[in-house]
Amino acid sequence: EPEVTQTPSHQVTQMGQEVILRCVPISNHLYFYWYRQILGQKVEFLVSFYNNEISEKSEIFDDQFSVERPDGSNFTLKIRSTKLEDSAMYFCASSEVIRAGEETQYFGPGTRLLVL
Amino acid sequence: GENVEQHPSTLSVQEGDSAVIKCTYSDSASNYFPWYKQELGKGPQLIIDIRSNVGEKKDQRIAVTLNKTAKHFSLHITETQPEDSAVYFCAASTWVGGKLIFGQGTELSVKP
Helix, strand or coil, X not given: CCCCEEECCEEEECCCCCEEEEEECXXXXXXXXXXXXXXXXXXXXXXXXXXXXEEEECCCCCCCEEEECCCCCCEEEEECCCCHHHCEEEEEEEECCCCCCCCCCEEXXXXXXXXX | CCCEEEECCEEEEECCCCEEEEEEECCCCCCEEEEXXXXXXXXXXXXXXXXXXXXXXXXXXXXXXXXXXXXXXXXXXXXXXXXHCEEXXXXXXXXXXXXXXXXXXXXXXXXX
């Protein structure tokens, strides 16, 4: 069964460093998402991406964040200058979304980011 | 703003009992309501979803009900088993392809 994959599974970085989190969405999917989950809190939406551009973004997704689909398979989240509060589990999701009834979002296993 | 509230935060049941988790949402434009199960160290996995044109949906031991007037929806798990133990999240979305707004999660523990 196709699944969303993410690398790395864990990342430790120093405050102020740049990190890139990578995702490979399910191959025929058209919508891509990043969410994050701070330990013990709810899953929060960061950004959605469709047709090579940002479709929607949250207040969390400020200028320190960027997303890219550098090729036909990868979808990346870059944090330019990490802060302590960026420590969280980051989930990538993808969705086929042709019409109502096909909007299920499939989540990857996550990347646990720890900023020291 | 958009918000989804979920209760209870923890739920402990005996194997074979039923479990009910409830969510309320604030945005009346919400029309898609998925439920996810998250096991330790894994990403959320969809277990069932419901759209606003339906009041109830069932899949074996799992059912979801939706009350659009009251803006709440519930997950019902019958004949619970130890492998049902996990964190369950409700979510809501207002348009096809739109972001999911998640509830706080319910940690379900099923005791053998």
